[in-house]
Amino acid sequence: MSGLQTLIWKKIEKNNNDKFWPNNLIGASLIYIDDTKQYYLIGGNDKLLYNNYSTKDLNKVSQNNEKINVYIYDLQLENKWIKKETKGNSPKIRIFHKCIYFSPFIFLFGGIELNTKKENQKDDLYSLNIKTLEWKKYTLNNKIGNRAEFQWKKIESSLSFIYGGSTVLNKNILYNDMWVFKYDKNLFLQNENKENLFTKINQKGELPGNLKAFSMEYCDGNLYLFGGLDDKLYNNNNLFKFNLLTQTWEILLTKGNPPPERCYHEMSLINENNLLIYGGIKGNLNNIQNIYNDVFIMNLKELYWINAIIGGVTPNPKYAFSLCCNYGCKVNYEEGSSYEIFILGGYEENSNDSYLKIYTISEIDSKYDYFSSIKDINYKDESNKDNFLIQAEKNIDDYKEKIADLELSIRNKELANEEIKKEINEMKKKLIKQINSLNEQLLTSDDKIKELEFQKNKLKENLENDIAITNLKKKLKDFMELKSGKNIDFFSYSCEIHMLYYDTVSQILNNTQIELNNNLPYINLEGMKQKYIERLGDLKNKLKKFNIQEDDIVSELKKYNNIIDDNENN
Numbered sequence: 001m002s003g004l005q006t007l008i009w010k011k012i013e014k015n016n017n018d019k020f021w022p023n024n025l026i027g028a029s030l031i032y033i034d035d036t037k038q039y040y041l042i043g044g045n046d047k048l049l050y051n052n053y054s055t056k057d058l059n060k061v062s063q064n065n066e067k068i069n070v071y072i073y074d075l076q077l078e079n080k081w082i083k084k085e086t087k088g089n090s091p092k093i094r095i096f097h098k099c100i101y102f103s104p105f106i107f108l109f110g111g112i113e114l115n116t117k118k119e120n121q122k123d124d125l126y127s128l129n130i131k132t133l134e135w136k137k138y139t140l141n142n143k144i145g146n147r148a149e150f151q152w153k154k155i156e157s158s159l160s161f162i163y164g165g166s167t168v169l170n171k172n173i174l175y176n177d178m179w180v181f182k183y184d185k186n187l188f189l190q191n192e193n194k195e196n197l198f199t200k201i202n203q204k205g206e207l208p209g210n211l212k213a214f215s216m217e218y219c220d221g222n223l224y225l226f227g228g229l230d231d232k233l234y235n236n237n238n239l240f241k242f243n244l245l246t247q248t249w250e251i252l253l254t255k256g257n258p259p260p261e262r263c264y265h266e267m268s269l270i271n272e273n274n275l276l277i278y279g280g281i282k283g284n285l286n287n288i289q290n291i292y293n294d295v296f297i298m299n300l301k302e303l304y305w306i307n308a309i310i311g312g313v314t315p316n317p318k319y320a321f322s323l324c325c326n327y328g329c330k331v332n333y334e335e336g337s338s339y340e341i342f343i344l345g346g347y348e349e350n351s352n353d354s355y356l357k358i359y360t361i362s363e364i365d366s367k368y369d370y371f372s373s374i375k376d377i378n379y380k381d382e383s384n385k386d387n388f389l390i391q392a393e394k395n396i397d398d399y400k401e402k403i404a405d406l407e408l409s410i411r412n413k414e415l416a417n418e419e420i421k422k423e424i425n426e427m428k429k430k431l432i433k434q435i436n437s438l439n440e441q442l443l444t445s446d447d448k449i450k451e452l453e454f455q456k457n458k459l460k461e462n463l464e465n466d467i468a469i470t471n472l473k474k475k476l477k478d479f480m481e482l483k484s485g486k487n488i489d490f491f492s493y494s495c496e497i498h499m500l501y502y503d504t505v506s507q508i509l510n511n512t513q514i515e516l517n518n519n520l521p522y523i524n525l526e527g528m529k530q531k532y533i534e535r536l537g538d539l540k541n542k543l544k545k546f547n548i549q550e551d552d553i554v555s556e557l558k559k560y561n562n563i564i565d566d567n568e569n570n
Contacts, residue, residue: 006409007295009312012079012358020083022046022071022356025345027095030322031106032342033130039324039342040106040130041071045095045114046354066093068108070128073342073358088135091126096320098152100160102183104131110165112148121146121167125197127188144179144198151216153223155244158183161223162198166212174210174231178203178242205248208240215267217275219300221245226277226298227262233284235261239298256305256419259296266323270339273301276308276361278343281319291317291349295361306416311408315359321346339363465563476553 014021028044067090072082097111105127113122123146125138150165162179178201208214214228223242229235237259239252265280275298283289293315295308325341341361348357 006406006412007308007310007361007363009310009314010360010362011313011315012360014355014357015079018080020071020081022069022081022083022345023354024348024356025322026320026347027097027112028322028345029097029099029108030324030342030344031099031101032324032326033101034326035103036130037075039073039075040099040101041069041073041322041344042099042106042108042128043068043091043094043097043111044322044345045093067091068093070133084133086128086133086135089126089137090135091122091124091137094122096148097122098150098162100152100154102154102158102160102185102188104129105183105188106130107181107183109152109162110147110150121148123147138197140197142196142198144177144200145175147175149212150175151214151225152181153216153218155218155223161201161244163216163223163225164208164211164214164228174212176207176210177201201247203242203247203249206240206251207249208238213263215265215277217267217269219269219275220272224267224275224298224300226267226275227259227265227280229263229284233287235263235282237261252303254298254303254305255423257296257307258305259294259307260290260292262292264319265292266321266343268323268325268341270297270325270341274299276325276341278323278341278361279318279321279346291319291347293317293349304419306412306419309408309412309415310361313359315343315357316349316351318343318346318348321348461563469561472553472556479549479553 022041023046025041025044025046029042031040031042032038033040067086070084070086072084074080074082091108092113094111094113097108099106099108101107108126108128109124110122123140123143125140127136127138128134129136144162146167147165150162152160152162154160160181160183162181163177164175167173167175179198180201181198208225208228210231211225211228214225216223216225218224221244223244225240225242227235227237239254239258240249241252242249259277260282262280262282263284265277267275267277270276277296277298278294279292281288281291295310297306297308298304299306322344323341326339339362343359343361345356351357
C-alpha cells in the first residue's frame, strides 16, 4: 500500500461496565505488540491539574512511591481494559518516559518520577517480561544522563536509538546527543546485570540541536525528527533526516503546506511512504500560545506536506498525550493491510473529563457494502416490519455518515490537487524564467560571436597590412641601398672633376715655358669639365627620381601605419 487512503476519526466510547478503565493520563507511554494484538499503556499521571497545567504542578502530585501502572487494551476483546498486577523491582509512577518492545520484554527508560516533591529526572532502565509480568532494573555503567521528554525509537529486531530530551525540567537544560541500545535476547534472559547497554553515536552533519518534546520516527534506513522546543524556548517546524548508515543529519527542504511550529505533539509512520503528525502546542508548558488538533501528512517520496481534513468525531485540541500506530509495529506487514492509530489521554482543551478518552484514525474500508445488513430482511413479512424500519433507519444514518466521509475525502483530494496545481504553476513560472534567461544568454552569445567575427576580420586586415608594410620596408631598404650606391658614384665623379681641375691649374702655374698662345691644356680641361658636368647632370636626375620614389614609398608606409592605428583604436 503506497497510496494514502481516505482517513476517518473515531471515538471509542467509555465502557461504563469496565472497572479497569483508566483515568485520563498525561505523559504516559503507549506501545502496540503485534504478537498479541494488544496495546500496553505504561505510566503517566492522572492527578496533574487540568486547567493551566504547567511544570510547576509537579510538586503537587506526590505519589507516595506508588508502583507504575500497566494497562492492556486487547483488540480481540470488546472494548475492555485489563490492569496487570506486576511483580519484581518495578519503577515508580513517572511521566515523559519512553518504552519500546523487544520480545518478550518491554523496556522502560528515563522520565520524571513522581515520588518526591522535587523534580526527579531518571536515567534508569527497566524491563517487563510480558510473559511473566516481572520487572527488572539494570545497572548502567555507562550513564547517559537523567532525561525526560526525549525520543526512543526501535528500528529493527535488535536496535533502537535515543535522541535529546531535558535533564532539569524547569531550568530547560537540554540534550542533543544520540545513543544506540542493542538488544540481545539471550543476554537479557540471563539474571546477571548488564553492562554498557548504551553506546554513544558520533553524529555528523546538520544536527537538530538541543531539543525536547519533539517527535521522531523510523522509515527505510532513516530516522525522521520534527518540531520540538529548544533551550531558548523556541519552537520549530523543521524536518530532519538521520541516515543510520552514514550517521549524518540533514535538514530537508519540503514542499506543500507544512505544520505550524510546535512541541508536545506526536508523529507516526502510517505506511511505507507517509508520516502523520497530530496535535501539540505552540509555546511551552508555562506559556501556551496555542493548542492544536490538526493532522498533517508528510509524503517521504515527494517530501510534500498535506494538511489533512479527516471526517468523523474530531477530538478537541490536545498535547502531552500518547499515540501509537499498529503499522510500524507489525512484524510482517502485508500489502493492502489497513492500519489504525490510537490516541489516548493528554491535556485536552475545554474538557474536564477524568476518564481516559480514546480516539483512533484509520482508513475507510473501500469494500464497505452499504446494504449488506438489510439485503436478507424479508420486508414483506409483517413480523419483520419494525425490525426492518429500525435497521433501515440505522443504515440510512450509516449511509449518510459514509457520504459525508466520502465528501470529506473528495474535498481532501481537491485540496491536494490545488496544492499540486500551485506547485506546477510555480514550476512553470520558474521554467519560463529559466527559458527567458537562456534566450537572453543566447542573444548575448550571438552578439559576442559577431564581435569576435569583427575582431577576426580586423586582425586579418591588420595582418595583410603588416605584410604589405613589411614588403614596402624591404623595398625601401633595397631602394635606399641602390640610392646610397648612386650617391657614392656622384661623389666619386665630383672628386675626379675637382682633382682634374687641381692638376690642370697646378700644371699651368708651374709650367712657365708654355707659350701663352698655346691653350691646349685649357681646351682639354674644358672638354673634360663639360663631360663631367654632363655626367653629374645625369646623376642629379637619377637622384631626383630616387627621391621621388622614396617619397612614394614613405607615403605608402604612412598610409598603412594610419590604417593599423585606426584598427587598434577601434
